Amino acid sequence: MRHRLPVQKIYFNHRTGKAEKCTFCYPRTEVGLPTVCSETCVGRLRYLGVLLYDADRVAAAAATEEETGLYEAQLGVLLDPEDPGVRREAEAAGIPHDWVRAARRSPVHALVSRYKVALPLHPEYRTMPMVWYIPPLSPVVEALTETGFDGEDAGNLFGAIDTLRIPLEYLAEQFAAGDTGPVRASLEKLAAMRSHMRAVNLGEPPDPAVAASVGMDLAGLEAMYRLLAVAKYEDRYVIPTAAVGDARRLEESAVPDSCSLDQAGGPGMGGEGAFGQDSGRTELPLVSLETFHALRARQTADEQPHVADVADSRGEK
Incomplete structure (x- = not known):
């Protein structure tokens, strides 16, 4: 991924x-x-999984007039495999049950649609992305530590996103057709996850406000951490x-x-x-x-x- x-x-x-x-x-x-x-x-660093999508929506998503709206349009093409209606439609369309089961366990679906930290490469090409990418956060952590600041503190990390070694604007050109919003949101979620897990590992009381600031809860941050950091073989590769x-x-x-x-x-x-x-x-x-x-x-x-x-x-x- x-x-x-x-x-x-x-x-x-x-x-x-x-x-x-x-x-x-x-x-x-x-x-x-x-x-x-x-x-x-x-x-x-790589994950494999199934994404269910509505083929009838692909053309409309590709025709989105504003390039900065293409990321959200592509997300709208993807279907939620937990939705009973989607599962019924999949069965009616003859999609095998093991494909739907794989989609429900898909790490790619989780990173793309549930946590929204994985982004498409050059959505302005107006193709349906099959490979998604998580923008890098690590360089800012080391950079903060070298300057004497706490590299795992959420406040420091959030503030340093604008001074990444890889400029936010460059990442936005790669993954969001120039829109810095989705890239910033992804990086802030990663920062919140690192900050929360640091508190957990040090035995400090977790701060729910850190998760709430990125639209998540503590359970969601920990689930995302398990997937990104300690997921086992069968959780990283879910292939029907x-x-x-x-x-x-x-x-x-x-x-x-x-x-x-x-x-x-x-x-x-x-x-x-x-x-x-x-x-x-x-x-x-x-x-x-x-x-x-x-x-x-x-x-x-x-x-x-x-x-x-x-x-x-x-x-x-």
Whole structure:
């Protein structure tokens, strides 16, 4: 969410002499696994989830006359998956139940629509944004600390937003078509969250006025903190799986033409492929979905599995 994903990013493959680009790790995402760049992000800065939107509203949102109104117009296209009416309409439209369930648990929906801290990139392009970004607050905290001020105090943070190392106006040009309002609101919520959690960690009585000043309550600040700071794997990546009947056609036989960024012939020039330890190696059998999900189970387990269990999951003897 907070770093640019490499979708449409062009890579030059020195082995084939051709330019290739990211495909959002299709078909990893088709079987419920996150993109490789999300899963391996050291800072755990990327989130994947479903957004439900009303296709009939897209054209009207794109036709918004004032560019500074495009952010709110795009928010208006998104639907609330907790709304019973939305769920009924989704069922009537034939949207699978697992997609609606995923939308209700979506971290992206929470950051975009519930907390409104994630913003679209260049809404003035009038496209429906599929990747959203949280503007950076961290530099101001360090800058305040270096000058001798309390870098976690809400009052200091709110006041310093106008003197960010990355000017507020520049961020507004990136994320809100020049409107500083949504960017300031996002940064103030992040500042309020940091201030509140500092008080909690120090055992100080929390100040409800800090949350109220950004239109939230203390429970909301703590829920946002859990999502941004300590969310587990299954909370950061909520991806509905493809229909069981289509699963076989999504095995790795489709990968060489669609996702070659980290396997033989791709920019990674070898190593593990997009499907884990056995993929990306032409001398080995194709990797099945069962192996795929066994790898995910190992990555999210609290304890390392026994070596025999690993061999079984990979079809080894």
